[in-house]
Amino acid sequence: MRTKLVSDLCLFLKRQPVIAAVVHGLALRNGLLISSIFLCNNVIHAYVAQPNFLLARRLFDDIPHRNFASFSIMISGLAKADQIREAASFFINLRRSRDEEDDHDCASIIVAHAGLIKGCGRMGDFRTGVQLHCSSFKLGLEFDSFLATALMDLYRKCGEIEECKKVFDGSPHRRDSVIWTTLISAYLKNSKGEAFALFNKMVAVGVWPTGLTFSTMAKSLDEPCKLSQAKQLHVWMTKMGIIPDEILALGLVTMYGKCGGVDELARLSGLGDPGDILLSTSLMMGFLKNGFSLVGIQVFREMIRQAALPDGHAMAAAIGAFSDQKLLRLGEEAHGYSLRRDLISNSSVGVALIKLYSEFGLVQKAKAVFMVKVEEEACFTAILSCYMKNGILEEALGMLKHRINGGWRPDAVTATVAVTACAALAATSAGEQVHSLTIKLGYCDYLSLENSLITMYGKCGDLASAEEIFGSIESTDDISWNSMIDCYAHHGFGREAIVLFYKMQVEGFKPDDYTFLGVLTGCSHAGLVEEAREFFKKMKAVYQVEPKAEHWACMVDLLGRAGRLEEAFGLAATVGEGSSSPLMWQALLGACSIHGDIKLGSLAMEKLTEMKREKYVDGLVVLSNISAAVGAWEGKAAALAAMRQHGLRKDPAISWVEINGRIYAFSPNDQSHPELFCIYWKLEELRGRLEEMGYVAETQVVHHDTSREEREVSLLRHSEKLALAFVLVATAESKRPIKIMQNLRCCVDCHTVMKLVSKIEGRLIIFRDSKRFHTFEDGNCSCGDY
Incomplete structure (x- = not known):
């Protein structure tokens, strides 16, 4: 009767460890704990699982005849909780007990030893781990496969690949797939190519991979260039008759999603249960990453239909897809769903919703989301970008200043976006404040931020500071050089831009299309016609850079401003027919305005209208101005009538200045x-x-x-x-x-x-x-x- 009661209590504890205290009390009242070490160990195990180490230790100390399992349970539990010192103390006592007892439990020693080693691996405690490795030799346990696996895992997590390999080479259990899988996992962290070679060697020597091995290997195949290897791995798995479980199925879907195997993803879509949230999320992410947004959305809708509750990660990805596909209504429904399930508290969901509403120009809705997540740095970055995208620069600046005055400590990414906002509004004072803040926070070596600072100071008219930032960068990239060339170009220093163009090549950087656009713009603003011709010829012939519409437009603008309107028209006509961009005709229209050429201006306007499939408001304004400049008032009236007919309005001129950190804006005839x-x-x-x-x-x-x-x-x-x-x-x-x-x-x-x-x-x-x-x-x- 007592034996059955002990057995029932132990079984009950395994199912419901949270009521360990109840079982403990019941066992005490019936005098079972003193007589049954088996029940005591089960209660300790339940306490450790909660975890409640205080009660576990009290019961451990009360046991009159502890065995090795008692020690093992305490050591493993403490190690899992990363309480290494306490676990080590128990282990020392366990070794003493072993010396004193003849009838010891070797399996409990191994489990305790391995648990302590795994805890060192989680904590990255290499020194203690090495000491435990040495003690395994003293205890005569060095040839145990379970312990060898724990040691290899320790060295893997500490980045000691060679030590991991030594344990593997010294183990007599090299036919064990678990040991091979552990070694493969170690190489995945540092050398994915060697990991794949190791897998092939494992198969060659006749060690049969398990599902865990394939799942581990799948993590190494995470780039489009590795798609063939991913397929090879999948073929091996099929030939060996391994049926994917939930973990392996998830690994395969994730692998093909990262490698760009969309066809394989489609075939795997029926592999698991649509209600499996992890698998469905991974499947959706795979389609979205490879540009199949509509298919990804369909997977998401199937998740909802199957009553699978998406987490914040899945919801954020789905909202991003709705934004890409311009599906505002679905995005709003996702917003409502997120509110009902409290997913809005997830930072990724908040950022995705702000970006969605920003894409549709719904700034107030984006702001409403931000007000819920006002403390989240990522959401502040998103709302700042939203204001910039929708031209609400003054409010963006006001929000930024409020943040700064409140003791804001941004991360490097948010600081970069803030600097970009200051550049757009030419808010020098706020830009300098953010710059000072980044120096205090130690972001001086964050290259994207330094590049943004070059642009910011350049757009704020402080070319000297832009040059100083550029000169202070220890390791520049092509964006750094392009940003500085662009600063020179927009300040009219064409020759300085050319000097920098050649200097960047000496430093080992190859000019790209942005570089040439900056140089051609500099030539255009400085009137360097022949120099621009030479660079334009060299783009494709020497540097293999295909000219884009922006480069052609720059040449048209250059020739037009130099008074060579016929030549500019010929250039625009040659390229314009095959280009969907109206930039060249806009440039020609601007040049016609300078030189008062109504005839060519009218032709340019016709081309613009054809290309845009609508009346081009800026073009009509320019045509109106050209007509008025030469006294052709009928032409001006016709242009204005066309604007009224299509409901178009000219953008009003706005000028602004910054004094003592405040922006003052003016419009013509301001009252x-x-x-x-x-x-x-x-x-x-x-x-x-x-x-x-x-x-x-x-x-x-x-x-x-x-x-x-x-x-x-x-x-x-x-x-x-x-x-x-x-x-x-x-x-x-x-x-x-x-x-x-x-x-x-x-x-x-x-x-x-x-x-x-x-x-x-x-x-x-x-x-x-x-x-x-x-x-x-x-x-x-x-x-x-x-």
Whole structure:
């Protein structure tokens, strides 16, 4: 009766270890614990499984006649909980007990020893592991296969592959597939090629691989170039008659997903249960990674239909697929499902939803998701990118400043996105703050961040700081060189861009299409026609870089601005027929605007309309301006009528400046600024001083059929002039450079005024329009009036 009760209690404990304390109390009341070491060990095992080492230790100490299994259970449990010191202490006591007892349990010694070694492996405690290896020799256990496997696993996790190989070579159990699998797993961490060769050797010597071996090997095949090896492995498995279990099926699906074996993925799709969340998620991820988004979505929908509950990882992947396929309604349904199942708390799901709504321009919905995840760094990065993508730069900057003022400590990725946002808005102050923060946090060697800082300082007009960052990078990459070349190009320093082009090759970097675009842009802004021709010829002939539409457009722009409109038209006509990009015709239309050529401008506009399949708003604006410039008011009326007919509107000019970390924006004829009286007073004062220097307003740039006096007033109230006057009033005592940004091209009259004001006020003026920088100093401009 007592024996049956002990047996029933032990069986009950194995099924329900959480009620160990109840069984413990019941056994004490019936006097069973003292008489049954078997029951005591089962209760200790249940306590260890919870884990509750305090009660386990109390019971262990109360046992009057402990055996080796008692020690083994405590050692294995403590080792699994990474309490190595306590486990080692028990092991020492176990060895003493072994010396004192004649009737010892060798199996318990081995299990305890192996458990302690595995714990050292998890903790990366190489030193203790080596000591235990030595003790295995003293105990005469060095030839045990179970212990050898534990030692190999220890050395594998500590990165000691040679030691792992020595244990393997010294083991007499080299016909054991487990030992071979452990060695293969060790090589996978450092040399995947050798791991595959080792697998072939294992088969060659007649050791039969198990499902675990194939599952381990599948992890090494994770690139498209290894698809043939993946198929070979699968063939071996089939020939050996190994039927995939859940783990092996998951390994095969993951392997083919990473190797690009879409056909094999399709065949494996019926291998497991659609309700298996891990297998279905891996299958979906495989299709999505290889560009089969719709198939991946179908797998996801089948998961839902089978009542398999996707985790955050699967949900984030599905939402990403909905975004790629422009399936907003499904994305919103996934949002609702995530809320119901509390998956929204998963950072990956939050990021995916923000990106989804960003793709559709639904900024407020993206912001609502972010407000739930406001503390998550990844979500902050996503919302910052969302604001930038949708042109809400001021709000992005405000959020960034609020974060900085709150003691923000970003990771390197978020800091890079923040720097990019500052570059887009030319927010120098915020950019410098983020830069200082990254230095304090030790991100100085993060290359992507350094490259973004080059671009940021370049777009903020601080070319010297961009050069300093570039010069400080210890190990540049091609993006570093391209970023610096682009900075020179947009500041009009074409020759400096060319020098850097040759220098990067000396340093061992090969120019790509971005490099050539930067050099050609620099040549275009500096009027280096012949140099640009030479580079354009060398692109394909010497560097094997195929010119893209952007490169052709750059050449058309260069020729057009140099007055060679017919040649520019011929170049655009030659390439434009086979290109879907309207960039060349846009460039030609801009050149026609400069030189007042209505005929070619009209032809360019026709080509633009054909290519875009719709009326091109910027093109109509330019055509309207060309017509007005030469007095062809009927042509202007026709262009404006076409705009009204298609519901198109011209983008208004916006100029902005940053003073004491705050952005001030201006539009033409602005009446909303609180300092409006001072601004207009300053403009009138400047006009008088400019006229004394011989300035005459270039009223031909005002494309309205009005009197000269009205045109002069309109010119005086251009947004860039208002911004200039405001800075002069707000910083009257300062001699710091004036930085003005604008979303459109600078007009000829504003360019002339800024040159003269730089001489009158003795201030350096840095002006960035939609295409390039102009640096005005002492009455001259860096563009050379080109």
